Amino acid sequence: MDFKNLIFNDDKPKYVVLAEYIKEFIRKGEIEDGEKLPTIRSLVDEIDVNKATIISAYKKLEEEGYAVSKIGSGTFAKQRDFTRIIKRQYSRTFKKLSKDRIKDFIDFTGETTSAELFPIDEFKSVINEVLDRDGAEALIYRDSLGYEELRETIRRKFWNNSVSLSDILIVSGAQQGIDIVAKTIVNPNDNVIVEKPTYSGALSVFKSRRANIIEVGIEDDGVNLEELEKILKRNKIKLFYTMSYFQNPSGVTISKEKKEKLLLLAEKYDFYIVEDDYLSELIYDEKIEYIPIKKMDISEKVIYIKSFSKIFLPGIRLGYMISPKGLNDSLQLAKINTDISTSSLMQRVLQKYIDNDYWISHTRELTDVYRMRYECITKSIDTILKDKVSYVLTGGGLHLFVKIKTGRMDSVSLYNALKKENVLITPGVLFFNNGNDGLKYFRIGFSEVHCDKITYGIEIINKYI
């Protein structure tokens, strides 16, 4: 980087001009990601400005995400995430498509169960039962860990009483769980490991905490442990974020053997495993056994996050966490700072719903319906798209992650082309720290689409690949 074209003027403060000048170099890639920026002292010598101006310029670059400073080492360039633009476009798509219009689409973007399958009558009867029983008390909160009876029901029905009541914390959905974990243990420039690819909502949270995100590849039986250990040997890691069943987006489920090894690594290298269990209820392949990593966690290294929103409709916003010993006070405090507590009425409704065994029967019904759609979509892809693509046979969950093997079509162009044909998919760029890595992938969710429409949608996709 040279400064011969740097010209100050009266329109803008000097530090702004300097920051914009450096920003251009970073944007164009003439300063690379992670490259050290000139020291303050050397800049004072090279250009005619004082120290305060340079500090302000670097601070501005940091704020805008173009630089990161490390104590005792200096300031380093940081490439801005190019996927911001496509992310914004993607979320705007749904803002623009109104409720009615989206019905005309074949919508493969769904991540949750479909409204049409929700047992609204059972729900209504439970909510009235709760209001009759508790009155206005149902709308008060007392316990910031969450409604005690719900926590007891969770412990009894899902954990066979093997966890402490005080380690269970009710949250407003899994996304809030991730946010609370980040607030509690992730500080700026801490190292966080995620799977590659991973859930975009988790990436956003860690980025917003200004963590250094390190990606580790995922294989058909879970994260690549050799690659993981190499990184652990060289870096102090705060946490490893993983989805243990039907990972979003890859669809991969981690094997029992890898779970055991992962726990040993967590103990040896002293980091937390954040287990996001978002959809393990929907298992279609009977060979898949359900054992969350948390159940095997004897060293108190796993922070377990469970979403109820995927099964019990997203509008409910409910989930829970199980905290390792020693972390529950801090997690609870972060929860209070975030939104004080989760809707008390909904907690009571869910408690009754689970306790009445509606939960388990509803889950069984959903499994039957979605197993059929799963079989339908895998068959459609295998017969229509054939060798043009590859994907992991998940054996559960609500989506597949498809790799485009042939042709020059990337998933962002594919997404845009399909939108015009009223077919919606999720481009893979959303799931990688560096979006470019996801250009050959797309996610296809089958929860909102009936079988005949699945086949039709896949045929349209076939036209473009």
Add this chain to the structure above:
Amino acid sequence: MDFKNLIFNDDKPKYVVLAEYIKEFIRKGEIEDGEKLPTIRSLVDEIDVNKATIISAYKKLEEEGYAVSKIGSGTFAKQRDFTRIIKRQYSRTFKKLSKDRIKDFIDFTGETTSAELFPIDEFKSVINEVLDRDGAEALIYRDSLGYEELRETIRRKFWNNSVSLSDILIVSGAQQGIDIVAKTIVNPNDNVIVEKPTYSGALSVFKSRRANIIEVGIEDDGVNLEELEKILKRNKIKLFYTMSYFQNPSGVTISKEKKEKLLLLAEKYDFYIVEDDYLSELIYDEKIEYIPIKKMDISEKVIYIKSFSKIFLPGIRLGYMISPKGLNDSLQLAKINTDISTSSLMQRVLQKYIDNDYWISHTRELTDVYRMRYECITKSIDTILKDKVSYVLTGGGLHLFVKIKTGRMDSVSLYNALKKENVLITPGVLFFNNGNDGLKYFRIGFSEVHCDKITYGIEIINKYI
């Protein structure tokens, strides 16, 4: 600070030993708050360790809140907040007191309306109306800004259509609003101004974002503007957080004149005013006029946060924000990262509740009841405690902030003594950045206590002051 007593051993890494050694100096006050710690280079010379060890030690101090680093300037000591301990005790009190036991207490800690006054039948009928009308659709979310009909109702009923629909964002209570604002515009070491004293939930959020918190005194007609401007002249400020009506805890309402001046300052010095409007519905003194700062905001400098939880029961967890132009995209993104969206069913229920004018009639009823309790408590204090204390005559809201004028009793000891007598108050230390400043104050809330019990409670307080 000298290092003659610094001894390394094999039990702990060197950086841990060094960090703990320095921490002791900070704890004991031998290194003062804000004092610069030795440079890395000077430490390398003085003690026999390498640079990496010192960097790790400083990083550890930072993580634990004993130090803060500034780019280009070095690392500075930071006193830990002593009020943590009392805060923890205070929140544990409520964890331990079960629902049933707390009924035997005279509970002056309440910050919200009482369950006994909630119109549960109207609520029940509205919730059933919504479920009959929308079915499972009520449990789905589509719009991350919040349920559009609710946002339209808010605009029409509360803002006379004077704000844009796209600037209204539904949140899960005011606390979440503050958290989202902090995530969007506050970065580590940014300057944030709060009133002194202020709401402890806001303090916690800004601290957790690692902001520099600057307190400005509050007078009977609102924040001290001279003091504020002095700080603005010397520092770049990101935001000023204020509660415009019946500030928590002081009870102060900012005058119209001060609102105007404050807005001019915000424009001149380019900072945001975060207006937390948590309880303006409950006005007892007819001289008090309701004009939120946001209504006077022609320069798009006010981020308005409105809580519904204080009136419509806390368990509902609902509120909304009005964002200045240019900030709504970022605020929305932060909301998605925090918990994706707010309970869809509750939004629909609230929409109907407001639209049916239940909201306005409920607010009127509450005002009548609480005006009586307000008159009761001011009379009790004036006749029983007399000159021992002073407080602001708020003319509205649900609490008073009382200053102990005489005697050696501080509010933490008072809190502990009263607890044994089954009377609960909130010690003032919770509302100051440095808890010590609050030792002569306590907050007394009257929303959960009937008049006869108010008088009895004040008599018990009188025994200890």
